[in-house]
Structures are given as structure tokens and as C-alpha cells.
Amino acid sequence: MTEDIQLGSWQEPEKANEFGTKALWYAGYTASRHEKKVAEHFAQRGIEHFLPLYGTIHRWKNGRHCVRLPLFPGYIFVRVALKDRLRVLEVPGFVKLVGFGGAPHPLPESDITKMKDAFSKGVMAEPYPYLIAGTRVEIRNGPLAGMVGILLRRQNKYRVVLSIDLIMRSMIVEVEASDVAPIRKRPNRNVAKSELTGPSIELPFA
Numbered sequence: 001m002t003e004d005i006q007l008g009s010w011q012e013p014e015k016a017n018e019f020g021t022k023a024l025w026y027a028g029y030t031a032s033r034h035e036k037k038v039a040e041h042f043a044q045r046g047i048e049h050f051l052p053l054y055g056t057i058h059r060w061k062n063g064r065h066c067v068r069l070p071l072f073p074g075y076i077f078v079r080v081a082l083k084d085r086l087r088v089l090e091v092p093g094f095v096k097l098v099g100f101g102g103a104p105h106p107l108p109e110s111d112i113t114k115m116k117d118a119f120s121k122g123v124m125a126e127p128y129p130y131l132i133a134g135t136r137v138e139i140r141n142g143p144l145a146g147m148v149g150i151l152l153r154r155q156n157k158y159r160v161v162l163s164i165d166l167i168m169r170s171m172i173v174e175v176e177a178s179d180v181a182p183i184r185k186r187p188n189r190n191v192a193k194s195e196l197t198g199p200s201i202e203l204p205f206a
Helices: 035-044 109-120
Strands: 024-030 053-060 063-070 075-080 094-097 125-128 136-139 148-154 157-164 169-175 180-182
Touching: 024 035, 024 109, 035 075, 053 125
Parallel strands: none
Antiparallel strands: 024 075, 024 094, 053 063, 125 169, 136 148, 136 180, 148 157, 157 169
């Protein structure tokens, strides 16, 4: 995991949440292909959650069909106070809250809010391989304004890869070139130069 957090910035839990009394957003790990089932259980139990989905075409024997799949396979976001986490952990198919050193770690609420808002406004996204190095940009306009990711350019279209380091998952969204600005920052000295200049990625601001 890199030093730089690419989707928002992690914060120390607030003093008010010292004993787990404040509801915060966490990433939850689920059993394989149980994301939607877990979301259904959360809805039935009145547990606030967010499961971003994307549309894709699958081919079966009876033809091609459009299906909606989890954007981050194996993960779901849930808003809960740690003192109430048993309500989450007892849900069938839910494995654990993601964190460091065995302790759940909250996600920046602003990032979850921006993603929910973006999806509600029809922003197109799809899964993308997790990247740990590259040219970083900040989205300046639109529902994802303020979020930081890695800029790619394909066939005159600009896309930004947004990563959640805690769960090591990424998504890619389309943006207008005028809506992003490069972030000039020295790469981590521990990152090999070859990692920064992969041949399969075109980095316009490199």
C-alpha cells in the first residue's frame, strides 16, 4: 500500500467516537458474490449502506443480457457506530469491517457522499485494475469535484481512475479534459521507475 491515499484522506477517529458511539462509514468485506444479498439484508434491517453497481453485457446460451454487478466485488459500504457493529456482523454473507491491525477504520464521509451523488446523477463508472503509481489529478468540476485519482487518455477521451486504498479497489469514470487539473508531486522514492511508466497507460501530463 502506498503512502498517498488516492481517494480522500484518512483521518484519525474523532474524540466523540472514542467509544464507537458515532455512526461512520466503513468498508465491509463480504463472502464471494454475496454483495447484493448483504445489501438486501441491510435494507430489511434498516442499516444504512451503499453498494455501487455498474451495467455490463454478459453472454449466455440464450443470448446477450445486460446485468448490474458490484463496482467493487467483495465489498459494500455501511454506515454504523462501532458499538452497534454486531447488527452488521450477524448479517449472512457479511465477513468483517475493513481496517488496520484488526481494528475497523472509517472512510471519509465526503467521499461516500460524492460517490452516491455521482451515481444518482448518472455518472458512468466501471471497475478498473488498482493502480499504485502514476500521474495524479484532481477533479475540479461536477459531482466528483475534489476527488483525486489517476488520469488516463484513450481515443481522445479522458478518464480518471479513483482508488480506495483501504480495500485496494478502483473504478474508472469519464471526465472532460477541462474538469481535471494535474497534481505535481514527487513520486515515492521506493516506487520503481518502471512502475511509473507502464507501456499500457498513456499519461497526458507526464
